[in-house]
Amino acid sequence: MRYSDANLTLHHLVAVQAECQPSSIALRSVYEPPQSGLTYEALHSQITKVTHILTAHGIQPNDRIAVVLPNGTEMAVVFLAIASCATCAPLNPNYQRAEFDFYLDDLQAKALIILAGQPSPARSSAQARNIPILDLIPTSAGQFEIEGHAVCDGHPEFAKPDDVALILHTSGTTSRPKMVPLTHRNLWTSANNVATTLELTPSDRCLSLMPLFHIHGLVGVLLASIAAGGQVICTPGFQATRFFDWFETFQPTWYSAVPTIHQAILAQAEQQRDRLEHSALRLIRSSSAALPTQVKNLLETTFQVPVIEAYGMTEAAHQMTSNLLSPSDRKAGSVGKAIGLEVAIMDETGQLLQPSAIGEVVIRGANVTSGYEQNPDATAKAFTQGWFRTGDQGYFDSDGFLFLQGRLKEIINRGGEKIAPLEIDAVLMDIPEVFQAVTFAVPHPTLGEDVAAAVVLHPGANLSAVEIRKILFQKVADFKVPSQVVMVDAIPTGATGKLQRIGLFEKLVDQLKPVFVAPQTESEQKLAAIWAEVLGTDCNIGRHDNFFALGGDSLKATQIIVRITQIFEIEMPLVALFQSPTLMEQAERIDALCAESSTLMSLFNQLQDRPEAERLALIENLSL
Known part of the structure; x- marks a missing residue:
């Protein structure tokens, strides 16, 4: 179907599928039998019902509704319903009280939707702010009632393409989190780009592993599937021990995840070989963090399907570049080519560089946010001549494939020598005994920064930090070799499973200080x-x-x-x-x-x- 400019909303996206294939399953829950699920017609009906309830509670377009719900079909429906008539602000259910206080204040939330009976500090935080609480009571997969005090009657006013559908906060690892407003046009464009990239069809089934309070899960999985008329199998979130149960029962044709999830799946795969023999999988997608080439190759060998690495961020409503399904349109180590928007390389002064030059990756297009909310200084700093500065360093090769070297704020300046942590990560991952590795900066009184690395070995592997450094001296220039290699059982991850590079020094500072043993010889x-x-x-x-x-x-x-x-x-x-x-x-x-x-x-x-x-x-x- 051809979409006009007026139709670029999430509500219309669902309405079209409900009209074209009303009996096709849109959402399934892993807690329900495989043959059950919410059809597109039922999904559209439930969304319409919820919009009427929200309107009765005084909610209008662009009002912010905070959502604290576990992953699942209810969360998916609530997001789509809120976005249809207001602005959805999903929050991580694992936040503490102080975090909920900050986010609810920052959002100026008009209501909070939370699971009835769910013990959460979000509830007390909302009560302290006199924010109305709407309790969600599930009845079946994707079907639920909402309880709360209605204040008015009336029919909902559905959102327009340039109304804000979703608002998310940046991670805030080095500064105060910034609010990223994303319009229906932003989200629709990015979802359509993902669906086009992966050649999704109504017969595709995606196993949803990413949290639905994150842009990857919302757009890269949920909205991309709906844009294609496909099906989403909703899980409570990634669980390594249950992945192959879901995989065998629901027979997904694809899934999308961050590298740490892929690695956790591979760690279980050797014992699950029999479940892979009759797989319906046709592709695996990876995004939101750099995928080590070694992990990509092992995934393709294990599952016998192409692994598509993509590059995305919240400010771009998720996807910016991607590899494609055709072998000639994929390159290991690359995040692919620009998909549906413009991507260029810029220097510090704002001048665009030749594609082969190394510089900051900049983007512009219909899926890119227009700026941070209530933060004109951050917006002015992020945009140069209409280009959004991603904060990532990279370059294009002669074939137009983009290669990233890491976040600019993660580049280590060791006495004037610039070191890309991703380069050292890749060399570390080439060591057979290494399971995971993250290179990071540590403060140094004269060099400014020094290089360290945290390493997790495969179970049963035996390799010392000294031996690892000896290997590195044979692979990279001396100044790039980490002065310290810390052997750890696990590397800290964020809420979405991404390995945390920034702030790793503070987390590992005690392990970087050895136990004192007096000189002996x-x-x-x-x-x-x-x-x-x-x-x-x-x-x-x-x-x-x-x-x-x-x-x-x-x-x-x-x-x-x-x-x-x-x-x-x-x-x-x-x-x-x-x-x-x-x-x-x-x-x-x-x-x-x-x-x-x-x-x-x-x-x-x-x-x-x-x-x-x-x-x-x-x-x-x-x-x-």
């Missing part, structure tokens, strides 16, 4: 005194302390080498300090060099007493 004791002198510290230096973590840099490393030469009477290369940054490792190298020097001196003395011909023969043999 004579070499360690002498070296500790050298370190203390060069670093200018009165603190006790332990055998597991890291030279660079204590404030060492290239200049101080040179001073250390000079003192080692003077005190131990050996020639130690500067690179040895970078390759062996702990006191114990450096002392071991010193002892090895001293032993080698002693052996050579002994041999030299022995040679002095030999005839010249014999000395020359021995020297020649040694050189061979």
Whole structure:
């Protein structure tokens, strides 16, 4: 069907499917039998019913309604219904009271929809603000009643394409969260772009694993499926132990998730081989974070379907670029080509660069927000000549594929050398024993920032941080090798399962500080005194302390080498300090060099007493 400009709303999107295929299933719940579900006709009817209820409670277009509901069909219907006549503001049900206080105030919410009987600090937060509470009472999958005090009668006024359908907050990892208003036009455009990219049809069934308080789940899964007239299998959220049960029972044709979810699925896949034999899956989509090439390859080998990596963000109503289904339109390590909008590369001054140049990725198009709400300064900073600055660094190759190097605020500046964490992540992931890895910045008194990495090994794998650093020195330039590698059981993730790079130093600061163990050997004791002198510290230096973590840099490393030469009477290369940054490792190298020097001196003395011909023969043999 051809859509006119006036029809670009979510309500019309559902209405069209209800008219074209009324008996087709739109939403299914994993708690209901596989053959049951909410048809498009029933979905449209339920949405209309809810809009009348909301209108009776005084809700008008662009009023903000906060939603605190678990993942499932009810959450999907509530989002679509609110967006049809007002603005939906879904919130993470796991927030604490202080967080709900902030978000409800910031949104100036006109009502809160919450599950009846659901114990949540959101309820008390709304009560303290005299925000009306509408209790949702489920009756069957996607069907429910809403209880609350009605204030008026009347028919709903349905939203227009440029009314705000959804409002989300940015993550706020480094600053106050910003409100991102997204219109029906924004959402419709992005959903249609995803459906077109994946060649979705009414016969497709998507297993919904992403939370429906996040743009990925709302647009990349729910709205994209509805745009194609397909089906969404609603889960309570990703559960690794139940994934293959759902997979076998509901036979999805695709799913979309973040990389950590893909990895968790792969960790279970070896024991589930029999369930993959009769799979209906035709593609896997990955977005919202960089997908390691190793994970992509293993997914394709395991499921025998293409893995489509896409690039999205809240301000673009999710998708901006994507790989395509055709093998010639996919590249490993790339987030694909621009889909339905313009994408370019810009420098710090606002000048557009040649596609092959490295710079900030900028976008503009019908799916891009017009600006942050009630934050003109942030909006002015984010937009340059109509282009939205994504905050991501990247470049296009000669075929038009976009390659990302990470968030600009995540690029590590190590004494003037710029290091892209994603590059180091990729090298770490190439080590067979490594399951997950995140490279991150740590503060440094003279370098500004130093490089560290958190690593999770595969179950049963045995590899030390020292061994990992030795491998890295063979793969990347010395200045890119993390000074510290922290072995952890798990890397912290956000609410949507994305690995957290920003703020990782604060979370792992205790693990970055080794337990103090006093120097034990004579070499360690002498070296500790050298370190203390060069670093200018009165603190006790332990055998597991890291030279660079204590404030060492290239200049101080040179001073250390000079003192080692003077005190131990050996020639130690500067690179040895970078390759062996702990006191114990450096002392071991010193002892090895001293032993080698002693052996050579002994041999030299022995040679002095030999005839010249014999000395020359021995020297020649040694050189061979």
